[in-house]
Amino acid sequence: MQYGSVPFYNQAISRIALGIIPLSTTDQAKSFEILDTYRALGGNIIDNSKIYGQAKAHLMRAYYEARGEDALIRFDKGCHHHGETRRVTKEAMDEDIRANLEDQGVTYSDFFVLHRDDPSVPVGDIVEWLNEHKEAGRIKAFGGSNWHHSRIQAANEYAREHNLQGFSVSSPNLSLATVNEAMWWETYTVDREARDWYEETQFPLFAWSSAGGGWFAGATSPDVIRVYENEENKARLARTRELAEKRDVTPYQIALAWTLNQPLNIFALVGPDTVEQLQVNMATVNLKLTPEELAYLEFGQGNA
Numbered sequence: 001m002q003y004g005s006v007p008f009y010n011q012a013i014s015r016i017a018l019g020i021i022p023l024s025t026t027d028q029a030k031s032f033e034i035l036d037t038y039r040a041l042g043g044n045i046i047d048n049s050k051i052y053g054q055a056k057a058h059l060m061r062a063y064y065e066a067r068g069e070d071a072l073i074r075f076d077k078g079c080h081h082h083g084e085t086r087r088v089t090k091e092a093m094d095e096d097i098r099a100n101l102e103d104q105g106v107t108y109s110d111f112f113v114l115h116r117d118d119p120s121v122p123v124g125d126i127v128e129w130l131n132e133h134k135e136a137g138r139i140k141a142f143g144g145s146n147w148h149h150s151r152i153q154a155a156n157e158y159a160r161e162h163n164l165q166g167f168s169v170s171s172p173n174l175s176l177a178t179v180n181e182a183m184w185w186e187t188y189t190v191d192r193e194a195r196d197w198y199e200e201t202q203f204p205l206f207a208w209s210s211a212g213g214g215w216f217a218g219a220t221s222p223d224v225i226r227v228y229e230n231e232e233n234k235a236r237l238a239r240t241r242e243l244a245e246k247r248d249v250t251p252y253q254i255a256l257a258w259t260l261n262q263p264l265n266i267f268a269l270v271g272p273d274t275v276e277q278l279q280v281n282m283a284t285v286n287l288k289l290t291p292e293e294l295a296y297l298e299f300g301q302g303n304a
Contacts, residue, residue: 001042002285004265006168006204009110009141013073014043015260015267015285017206022273025055028062035063037275039071041282047171047206047269048104049077049115050096057103064106073110075169075206076100077145080115081186088118090129097138112139113171116186117147124158131164143169145208146188149197169204171269176236176258176297177212177228195264202265210268216240216255239297249287253280257287258297 003012018038023031035046048056064071078096079087087096097112112133114126130142144152144167152167159166173179173189182189190198190205198205214221215228216237240251240258247254259268272278295301 001282003042004204004267006141006265008165008168011044011073011110013045013267016043016282017045017047017075017267017269018043018072018278019208019269019271020046020048020052020056020060022271023056023059024273025059028059031059032063032066034272034275034278035072036067037278038282041279043282045073045075045110045267047075047077047208048100049080050099051077051080051115054103057100061103061105064104069106074100074104074106074108075111075113076104076109077113077115077171081118086116086118086120088114088116088121088126090125093126093129093133097133101138108137109139111141111143111169113143113145113169114147115145117144117151119148119151123151123155124162127155127159127162127164127166131159134165141165141168143167143171143204143206145171145206146186147172148188149190149194149203152203153197153201169206170198171206171208173209174205174207174259174262174266175210175212176240176255177209177215177233178230178236179227180230181227183209183213183223183227195262198264199262204265204267206267206269207259208269210259210270211252211256217250217252235300236297239300243293243297247287249284250280253284253287254289254297256281256284257289258294260285260287261289261294 002015079092081087133139156166179189214224240254244251244254270281
């Protein structure tokens, strides 16, 4: 396993972060096997959210009761909008942070990550609210999911000016696959300007749908087709298959490796629903692609 660091957090974090969504809430033994295997292979952080529901949180409560509160680093999200009701508010933040802890039966979240942004809310207010929870010991660090990089930059400028803790992480979408439209309402996929900012600042980026949301694994669900089916992605899929055959891996692994090999402080969120899929994900962290291969996969320039 490869590890990275983030500001305001003193533990190394595995480059592969486990997403909770595919974990079964009805087959606890299967989910525990995936979680145990993930840890045995060097993984140490799990992505969860208040909006994913109590069943997921209660699965983790059972796991922490069995393995200890510190078995995994908690990347807990909240402040997701409810329909048209925006929830980037002090009250919603307090509600979700406390609910994440109560539902999981733990005393703190390592990270609290705002699942959505509301640009109408002054970023300084958000930083102030987060620091209150940090000082109370409910969270250690924080960040934003689906936040534009300019808002994160503004948040950290405010934090520096007011001697407060700033954002530690960002979790937008980044993968080899281009998107026709957002997968979900108000989700954010980084563009070239954002990638340049993340490269220049080396600000930690936790990429969701880090291997193209199933596109490179041959998924044909309506959402995958809606978001990813286009001529550019068809060409990229052909190139991943070509390089995968040459490297004796799968196209999915090539796509995930493309993300992990970007010149960024990058972490990849993955969502396996079997131990076998997890093992493929975890092995990919050691698959190194050259700059020429990265450019070939994305732009078709030269030969891989």
